[in-house]
Amino acid sequence: MRIPLSLTEDDRVILNTTVKFSRGFGYISFIVDTGSSTSMIGVGDAMRCNIQKTGTFVKDAKIGGISLKLYDLGISDLWLRDEKDEAKRFKQKFLVAKPASTGESALVRSQSFPSLIGIDFLRENKFALYLDPSRNIAFLESTEEKK
Numbered sequence: 001m002r003i004p005l006s007l008t009e010d011d012r013v014i015l016n017t018t019v020k021f022s023r024g025f026g027y028i029s030f031i032v033d034t035g036s037s038t039s040m041i042g043v044g045d046a047m048r049c050n051i052q053k054t055g056t057f058v059k060d061a062k063i064g065g066i067s068l069k070l071y072d073l074g075i076s077d078l079w080l081r082d083e084k085d086e087a088k089r090f091k092q093k094f095l096v097a098k099p100a101s102t103g104e105s106a107l108v109r110s111q112s113f114p115s116l117i118g119i120d121f122l123r124e125n126k127f128a129l130y131l132d133p134s135r136n137i138a139f140l141e142s143t144e145e146k147k
Contacts, residue, residue: 001082001083001088001141001144002082002139002140002141003015003080003081003082003083003088003127003139003140003141003142004081004082004083004138004139005032005138005139005140006029007131007133007137007138011133012031013031013032013131013138014029014030014031015029015030015031015117015140016028016029016030017029017030017078017079017080018079019041019049019076019077019079019094020079021051021076022076023051024050025049026048026050026051028045028049028115029115030114030115030117031114031116031117032116032129032140033116033117033118034119034122034129036118036119037118037119038095038118038120039092039093039095039117039118039121040070040094040097040115040118041073041094041095041096041097041115042097042113042114042115043068043097043098043099043107043110043111043113044111044114045114045115046096046097046098047111051073051096055071055072055073055074056071056072057070057071058070058071058072058095061097063113064113066110066112066113067099067100067101067106068097068100068110068113069098069099070095070096070097071095071096071098072093072095073093073094073095073096074093075092075093076091077089077090077091077092078091078092083139090121092120092121097110097113098110122140125142126142127140127141128141128142
């Protein structure tokens with residue numbers, strides 16, 4: 001099974017998904033980040049999807065110069081489209097990022113932090129990342145079929 005990815009002009013590898021949370025769902029374009037051990041939903045996407053600060057506080061983080069507080073969102077359903085355009089469901093634990101400080105400027109700045117699919121998702125679902133930027137090809141590939 002292959003899951004097509006998008007490669008942007010600025011060389012970001014994007015995974016377009018529908019995510020079902022405990023209180024609703026949202027469409028999120030995740031950056032596939034092999035340098036991130038944990039998948040997380042960024043401040044802007046959390047606001048757009050009306051994800052409130054839920055779960056337990058996990059840690060403070062400074063990522064890309066942005067101070068964030070990370071909370072455990074728990075396990076959500078992640079819906080992906082394969083190369084045949086068939087919807088496939090995966091379970092994924094997410095952290096949700098919230099601004100570390102209050103105020104308008106902190107909120108605006110923290111909204112620039114993207115949502116990330118990390119190594120945890122690739123490892124758990126036995127996906128390999130294939131990337132050939134010279135041919136504008138990117139996809140996740142698994143040898144195991146999901147039911």
